[in-house]
Amino acid sequence: MDRNLKTVLEVNGEGVELNRFAGQFLALTVLGADSSLKGGEDIRDLELALKQGSVTITVNGGDLPLTPFPEGIIANTITGLVSSLKGIGRIDSLKIKIRAQ
DSSP states (O other), X not given: OOSOEEEEEEETTEEEOOOHHHHHHHHHHHHHHHHTSTTOSXXXXXXXXXXXXXXXXXXXXXXXXXXXXXXXXXXXXXXXXXXXXXXXXXXXXEEEEEEEO
């Protein structure tokens, strides 16, 4: 995936504004985790949704299957990263969209 990335974050259905550092850090963290999974190669477009600890990932329009182990690691890593952002309280759900520009 190109390093010129557009990252959109929603927490509990509300958009969260990201500065360049936070957006790139979040995108590269998600891409790093997902690119190591089967079907996560050559990512151009990615959407990650988390709700009540359950993670769904769509890569280039197709769903990426997850077993419980990577699902737990991704859920905990992303929740921890996003919860450290300014203004973020309790996270019931989140959605991250990453696209190469």
